[in-house]
Amino acid sequence: MVRRGPLQPGEKVQLTDRKGKKITIQLVEGEETQTERGVISHDAIIGGPEGMVVTTATSEGSVGSAAEAYRNNPRKPWKNTRRIGGWQYTVLRPRLMDFILSMPRGAQIMYPKDIAQVIETCDIRRGMNVLESGGGSGAMSLHLLDAVGEEGSLTTIEMRPEFARVCEANATVYFGGRPAWWNLLTGDFDSVAATLEAHVYDRIFLDMLDPWNRLEQAARVIAPGGVITCYVTTTTQMSRLVETFRNAGCWTEPEIGETLERGWKAQGLAVRPNHEMIGHTGFLVTARAMAPGVEALHKRQRGTKDTYTDIDDMSPQEQQSRLEELELRDISDRKLRKVLKDLDAQVENIPGTR
Structure with a gap:
């Protein structure tokens, strides 16, 4: 509007x-x-x-x-x-960005740089049916409502009723009335999503602590070819989410990204970046839904490369035998001999080392 x-x-x-x-x-x-x-x-x-x-x-x-x-x-x-x-x-x-940064809020909001990236990577456009989990204070909801427009629809699932009230009030103030194309539901994601019709949502956005536990219901309600984007803040969350996507077999290979933001000062000849910047705030993990019953294609793992076994769990003998398989040494014997020869020569040139 x-x-x-x-x-x-x-x-x-x-x-x-x-x-x-x-x-x-x-x-x-x-x-x-x-x-x-x-x-x-x-x-x-x-x-x-x-x-x-x-x-x-x-x-x-x-x-x-x-x-x-x-x-x-x-x-x-x-x-x-x-x-x-x-x-x-x-x-x-x-602007919508200004409104979000100044609006009353209870939960921590997503930064505009991350919200813009979600709209782009999740490919959210006018007329789409979008499912969102984690309404919070409404920062992402306002952008999704604006992106899909009155021709589309947004369903938001928020676990805490008090946050749902904050989210609804902020949207009402921004749009000058409660958006008619918005379905705001309260409860946990799995229970509420189980009541939704299957394969009707074009896009899904998850902003929660454990999105990997919600992928089963997400796969049920998303349309084939639909896009899902999850927002997580730590590397351990990101790693677990990515592996769950792969193991499920019904999602394409996930894409991972983050956005860093730095402003600049330009005053005459004094042109330089600002001293402060917005660094890491979260990871965006995006995948697409396969057709029902179709197994996703994933890159095959090299037979000699084990990226899952923890070397600390091995015995000393196993560690020694697995060094090359784990690719902890990727230098040829010939190259190693040349390096040692060069270093021996350099050491001999140091007084007192002969």
Whole structure:
């Protein structure tokens, strides 16, 4: 839903000052918002155009001058002067990314960089039927609802009723009403998914602690050729999930990826990356569903390569005999002799080693 025209009561707007500091508020007739630098009247914004500039007014109880502020609080005079008006903010409707980062939330939300990657790798498009598990605070749900549109449908399964309420409220505020194409269900994934029709979902997204335990029901409800993407945060979760995909036989070879984000500063000739970046937040593991009864094709493991046996569980004799099979040494004898010859020559050139 695209909103244009004058700003209306009930809408959220983002206020940005010249230093880049942002405040997100919901417009309510007769209300005021207190900032560090004065008061903003909502009535001064309502009915105005997007992209306007609003100026703060002096807040009640603030002092009228810097000299008076110093007399009242000589140690920290700036505290009261900041409440003096005259500070300007640009008024714009928030982007979905801005809305999500500022909305009330209980559960930790996914970062926009990961959400965007889910939409791309899971190939979620308008008109699709999508199943989501783990609604949380609604960050991913809002993007899925926006991506499938009114022509599609989203079914969200959230285990905790209180999180479901947070998720539903955030979606209602963002869309200006509860989306009619959204089916929000509460309960554990397996129990709720067992009540859903088989092979009707084009895409599935799982954001939970143990997605590998949910693949059986996911395989039942997903359509042949459908895409499933799982979000996990640790390498142990990722490894277990990937092996479960492979062992199930009904999923294609899983793809694994993560996204790192780094902003840049560009001011005249001072062009450089920011000191901070958003590094690892989670792994995205994606696979596709095979047709019922068809075994997925997977890369064959080399006969001499064992990547599953833990060498610490072997006896010393077994460890010695398995070194080459485990490929812990991938250098030929000829190359090894040459390396040793070169090193012997270098050692002899060191005084006192002959």
